[in-house]
Each structure stands twice: as structure tokens, then as C-alpha cells.
Amino acid sequence: DAGVTQSPTHLIKTRGQQVTLRCSPISGHKSVSWYQQVLGQGPQFIFQYYEKEERGRGNFPDRFSARQFPNYSSELNVNALLLGDSALYLCASSWGVPSGNTIYFGEGSWLTVV
Amino acid sequence: DQQVKQNSPSLSVQEGRISILNCDYTNSMFDYFLWYKKYPAEGPTFLISISSIKDKNEDGRFTVFLNKSAKHLSLHIVPSQPGDSAVYFCAASEYYSGNTPLVFGKGTRLSVIA
Numbered sequence: 001d002a003g004v005t006q007s008p009t010h011l012i013k014t015r016g017q018q019v020t021l022r023c024s025p026i027s028g029h030k031s032v033s034w035y036q037q038v039l040g041q042g043p044q045f046i047f048q049y050y051e052k053e054e055r056g057r058g059n060f061p062d063r064f065s066a067r068q069f070p071n072y073s074s075e076l077n078v079n080a081l082l083l084g085d086s087a088l089y090l091c092a093s094s095w096g097v098p099s100g101n102t103i104y105f106g107e108g109s110w111l112t113v114v
Numbered sequence: 115d116q117q118v119k120q121n122s123p124s125l126s127v128q129e130g131r132i133s134i135l136n137c138d139y140t141n142s143m144f145d146y147f148l149w150y151k152k153y154p155a156e157g158p159t160f161l162i163s164i165s166s167i168k169d170k171n172e173d174g175r176f177t178v179f180l181n182k183s184a185k186h187l188s189l190h191i192v193p194s195q196p197g198d199s200a201v202y203f204c205a206a207s208e209y210y211s212g213n214t215p216l217v218f219g220k221g222t223r224l225s226v227i228a
Contacts, residue, residue: 004157033215042118042203042218043158056215090157102148103216105157 002027004106006091012112013081021076021109025093031055032074033103034066035090043090049074078111086113117141118206120219129228133191137204137219140185146209148216149178149189152201161202162189165210194226 005024013019025032031050035043048056049068063079072093078085088110092103119138127133135149145166150158164171164178164187171178177190191198201223205216 035218040220042120042205042220043216044218045215048215058215092157102160102163104160105150107155107157 004091004093004104006089006106006109008109009107010110010112012114014114015081015083017081018077018079019081019111021078021089021091021111023074023076023091023093023106025072025074025091026104029093029095029104030072031094031103032068032072033092033094034074034076035092035105036060037088037090037108039087047076081113083113086111115140116219117144117217118204118219120202120204120222122222123220124223124225126225126227127194129196129226130193133189133194133198133224133226135189135191135202135204135222135224137187137189138185139187139206141206141208141217142185143208144206144217146207147178147180147187148205149176150203150205150218151198152203152221158203191224194224196226196228199224199226 007022033048034046037043045058047066052068066076068074088108090108092105094103148163149161151161152158162173162176180187201221203221204219207216208214
């Protein structure tokens with residue numbers, strides 16, 4: 001069975017641009033969460049979706065947005081990119097209830113903002 | 115304010131010996147705790163978890179101990195193997211009370227020396 005898949009794996013953007021990151025959860029999983037991991041830090045919660053509804057949002061500016069589609073895949077959008085947005089963006093999925101229980105991560109999307 | 119703290123950024127252990135990774139938390143509402151392992155260029159992988167109704171959980175070479183009064187948990191790896199060399203993240207949530215997202219520590223880099 002495929003795990004959580006994310007695309008793209010690496011990308012470079014310029015300050016002020018916009019980026020869309022994509023995630024497909026493990027088959028059967030209905031909850032998707034997004035985390036940002038800056039070098040030297042642990043993953044930090046951005047968004048949580050369950051059954052296509054936003055169930056939680058971390059302390060991130062409105063430049064960050066996300067959505068979940070009917071097939072439970074998800075997109076994370078970041079507008080007006082700043083240098084500080086350079087990080088590994090991790091998507092995680094879980095089976096039923098929204099994350100807070102065991103979640104399974106993808107390999108992440110490395111975003112570099114120059 | 116860091117709610118989950120891993121105060122040792124790194125740890126070196128000889129192969130075959132015990133590795134002990136520590137984690138402290140400040141939020142007394144946390145009731146579910148997890149350890150994740152992360153290799154370079156990969157997403158975090160779930161290792162073991164424990165709920166607040168237990169003080170110990172074992173899975174093969176991995177044991178997690180929880181001391182609620184001290185707000186402290188530890189991960190023991192016995193015996194340590196070179197393949198255990200990775201960054202280990204401690205995570206916590208208010209799963210049973212509020213189903214909040216996971217809060218991660220900064221991680222501890224474990225090096226197992228052959």
C-alpha cells in the first residue's frame with residue numbers, strides 16, 4: 001500500500017511568489033494535516049482537515065491556506081512568499097478522527113525561497 | 115513558549131548499549147504522547163506511543179516511560195543498533211480531552227557507534 005505522497009519534493013521560489021503543495025493520504029485515511037519544519041526545529045502544526053472540513057489551524061498568517069478534496073487529497077497554498085517560509089512542509093494522514101492520535105507523514109516538500 | 119522540550123540536541127551511544135532519550139512537557143492537559151524517528155530526506159516515522167493512563171509501553175527494542183507527576187517521558191532503545199541513528203522527535207496532544215493536533219519537540223539526534 002502506498003504511504004502518504006507529496007509533490008513536488010523540492011522547489012525554489014522567489015520572494016513574493018505563490019506556491020501550491022499537494023498531498024495524497026494513505027488509502028482509507030480521511031484526515032490530513034500539514035506541518036512546517038524549519039531546520040533545527042520540530043514540525044509545527046499549520047492545518048488539519050477531516051472529511052473536507054477545516055478542523056484546526058495553527059499560528060500561521062492568512063497567507064497560508066489549504067483545502068481537502070472529495071478524494072481526501074489536499075493542497076497547501078502559501079501566498080506572498082517570504083524568506084522565512086523556507087522549510088520542509090510535511091503532510092500527514094490519519095484514519096478516522098482528526099490528528100492528535102497517531103499520524104503518518106509523507107516525505108515532505110522542500111521549499112526554498114530566494 | 116515551548117510546550118514540549120527535548121533538552122539534549124544530540125546523543126552518542128555505542129552499539130549494543132542502551133539509548134535513553136528524554137522529553138519534558140509543560141501542558142498538564144497533554145494526555146497522549148508519541149515518538150517519531152526521522153532519517154535525512156525522509157518524513158518522520160511513527161515509532162511508539164503512550165496514553166496518560168499508562169506509565170510504560172513496550173514494542174520490541176523500544177520502551178516509552180511516562181512520569182505524569184514530573185511531566186517527563188523517556189524512550190529507551192535496547193540494544194541500540196547503527197540503523198537507529200536518526201533524529202527522534204517527542205510529540206504530545208490533548209487527545210482524549212480536546213483532540214488537539216500534535217505538538218513536537220525540537221528533536222534529539224541519536225548516533226549509534228559501531
